[in-house]
Amino acid sequence: MEAPTQRHTQPALEVRGLDVNYSGIRAVRQLDLTVNAGEIVTLIGPNGAGKSSTLMAIVGLVQRSGQIYLDGQDVSGFSTEQMVRAGLTLSPEGRRVFSGLTVAENLRLGGASNKDRAAEQVRLLDTFPVLKERYHQRAGTLSGGEQQILAIARALMSRPRILLLDEPSLGLAPKIVDTIFQVIAELRQWGISVLLVEQDIERALRVSDRGYVMSHGEILATDTAANMLSDANLKDLFFGAHQ
Amino acid sequence: MEVFAQQALNAIALGGVYALLGLGLAMVFSVLGMINFAHGEIMTLSGYALVFVATTLGWPFGLAVISACLLAGAAAAMTERIAFRPVRGASLTTMLLTTFAVSSILHVVFQNFISPRPIAVPVPEWLTQSLNVGGLQIGTLQAISIAVSLVALIGLVGFLRFSTLGLAMRSAAQDFSVTRLMGISADRVIIGAFAISGLLAGLSGFLWVAQRGSVDPLMGFVPVLKAFTAVVLGGLGSLNGAVLGGFLLGILEVSLRASLPQELLPFRDAISLSIVIGLLVMRPQGLIGRAEAVR
Numbered sequence: 001m002e003a004p005t006q007r008h009t010q011p012a013l014e015v016r017g018l019d020v021n022y023s024g025i026r027a028v029r030q031l032d033l034t035v036n037a038g039e040i041v042t043l044i045g046p047n048g049a050g051k052s053s054t055l056m057a058i059v060g061l062v063q064r065s066g067q068i069y070l071d072g073q074d075v076s077g078f079s080t081e082q083m084v085r086a087g088l089t090l091s092p093e094g095r096r097v098f099s100g101l102t103v104a105e106n107l108r109l110g111g112a113s114n115k116d117r118a119a120e121q122v123r124l125l126d127t128f129p130v131l132k133e134r135y136h137q138r139a140g141t142l143s144g145g146e147q148q149i150l151a152i153a154r155a156l157m158s159r160p161r162i163l164l165l166d167e168p169s170l171g172l173a174p175k176i177v178d179t180i181f182q183v184i185a186e187l188r189q190w191g192i193s194v195l196l197v198e199q200d201i202e203r204a205l206r207v208s209d210r211g212y213v214m215s216h217g218e219i220l221a222t223d224t225a226a227n228m229l230s231d232a233n234l235k236d237l238f239f240g241a242h243q
Numbered sequence: 244m245e246v247f248a249q250q251a252l253n254a255i256a257l258g259g260v261y262a263l264l265g266l267g268l269a270m271v272f273s274v275l276g277m278i279n280f281a282h283g284e285i286m287t288l289s290g291y292a293l294v295f296v297a298t299t300l301g302w303p304f305g306l307a308v309i310s311a312c313l314l315a316g317a318a319a320a321m322t323e324r325i326a327f328r329p330v331r332g333a334s335l336t337t338m339l340l341t342t343f344a345v346s347s348i349l350h351v352v353f354q355n356f357i358s359p360r361p362i363a364v365p366v367p368e369w370l371t372q373s374l375n376v377g378g379l380q381i382g383t384l385q386a387i388s389i390a391v392s393l394v395a396l397i398g399l400v401g402f403l404r405f406s407t408l409g410l411a412m413r414s415a416a417q418d419f420s421v422t423r424l425m426g427i428s429a430d431r432v433i434i435g436a437f438a439i440s441g442l443l444a445g446l447s448g449f450l451w452v453a454q455r456g457s458v459d460p461l462m463g464f465v466p467v468l469k470a471f472t473a474v475v476l477g478g479l480g481s482l483n484g485a486v487l488g489g490f491l492l493g494i495l496e497v498s499l500r501a502s503l504p505q506e507l508l509p510f511r512d513a514i515s516l517s518i519v520i521g522l523l524v525m526r527p528q529g530l531i532g533r534a535e536a537v538r
């Protein structure tokens with residue numbers, strides 16, 4: 001994989017001055033970040049840094065202030081459903097598949113805003129044969145790894161241009177983690193830009209173009225993934241963020 | 244044997260009405276986590292609409308029933324838009340108080356603009372007759388109750404299984420935020436749940452007033468209490484539970500009516516509620532409710 005940093009110049013997602021407050025707690029403060037078209041960007045930081053809050057705020061599931069642009073268009077006032085229809089979606093932390101609904105029903109809902117959902121589903125079932133096998137099973141009966149694959153496929157059913165992924169490998173067996181990272185790397189070929197939050201920093205940076213480090217609601221550093229991986233200071237920086 | 248078959252038929256007919264009533268409450272509860280105590284007034288409204296369309300406009304009774312149901316659906320959707328949307332996301336107490344407020348406002352409207360006294364419903368003669376089938380007395384209304392409940396249940400199951408909005412209502416019952424991540428408008432899901440709840444109120448309202456022969460402003464209280472009992476018995480938050488609870492309540496009431504000695508009959512509602520409470524002490528989450536607390 002070449003380092004494609006120079007290629008991407010057009011921001012697919014631009015966040016400026018994002019703030020998230022939970023009744024008194026300032027979880028995200030004046031956060032700026034950019035994901036260029038075709039890029040995979042990783043957001044790392046210790047527990048409680050505000051990573052999930054950032055993603056939830058971008059999709060409008062928590063109260064936010066600040067500016068958000070999709071392909072240059074100001075979408076700061078968009079509701080969650082408008083964001084999804086505008087091409088940005090989130091696969092949330094903890095998977096959150098609809099456990100009482102079948103795999104088929106989960107996918108159908110994922111494509112609710114997509115007119116071409118039939119074609120999308122054919123493609124996704126080819127990519128994830130396990131979902132074809134479990135098609136009529138309730139999502140709650142799937143293993144954790146299968147549920148994560150379903151959560152990602154469900155998000156992809158809307159044919160997003162930008163996918164936010166919150167801790168997709170959390171708590172999964174190593175073999176399934178491999179599959180998940182393969183899929184993330186493949187999203188680039190599908191023309192989908194990704195903002196990834198991961199605890200497995202090294203693997204995340206290896207599939208990414210760039211990275212951000214955040215702590216206590218603020219971005220501390222940003223660099224290319226290659227530099228961050230080779231940077232001996234990364235660990236210091238990251239662990240420094242714990243204080 | 245015949246007595247048993249007769250009672251079973253009575254229980255199914257009554258249980259079907261309770262199931263429709265319970266489902267009306269459960270639809271809204273499943274998406275908002277709120278018991279809509281104004282449900283009974285939507286039923287009452289459909290009763291008045293039935294009288295108005297059948298008597299004042301003189302439309303055929305069947306058509307009047309359909310119009311009354313549609314009106315109830317629209318009215319329930321309107322209460323969502325006007326009263327419940329502004330308090331969405333507020334505390335549960337605020338939302339419950341809002342349902343009581345809507346209920347009281349409708350009472351006052353009925354009392355002052357319609358009549359404080361019962362109004363007769365022009366139930367057609369054929370509805371009050373009964374057939375004798377192999378020794379069983381089947382009232383036309385009873386047969387219609389069973390048919391209407393079954394058709395409504397099947398229709399609702401189909402809607403919840405096969406339409407995107409129906410699927411969204413089921414997924415919203417589990418995880419509202421993630422349902423919005425599917426690109427589905429929260430407003431549509433909620434107003435849809437109210438509209439369906441209103442249609443169910445209209446159907447059960449028709450069966451209820453056809454049985455009593457009249458409509459009055461406070462008529463909605465008893466059915467909403469039955470609906471609440473059915474929903475709690477089956478398990479708050481579960482649509483299947485509401486149906487099961489409705490039928491069980493019907494069976495319970497019919498059995499009590501058939502088996503209690505004459506002097507205890509006036510207490511049958513109290514006795515059936517005590518039995519329901521006893522069941523809930525053993526299974527607080529309801530018969531098929533989720534074990535964890537509901538929101």
Ligand SMILES: Nc1ncnc2c1ncn2[C@@H]1O[C@H](COP(=O)(O)OP(=O)(O)OP(=O)(O)O)[C@@H](O)[C@H]1O
Pocket residue numbers: 022025027045046047048049050051052053054093
């Ligand atoms: N709904 C909420 N209400 C109040 N405080 C919240 C809420 N969600 C998160 N917080 C607080 O906001 C801060 C940031 O939380 P957030 O979940 O965004 O962190 P995170 O970086 O995703 O952590 P993790 O790595 O554990 O997932 C934390 O202090 C958390 O306790």
Ligand SMILES: [Mg+2]
Pocket residue numbers: 051052053093
């Ligand atoms: Mg998180």
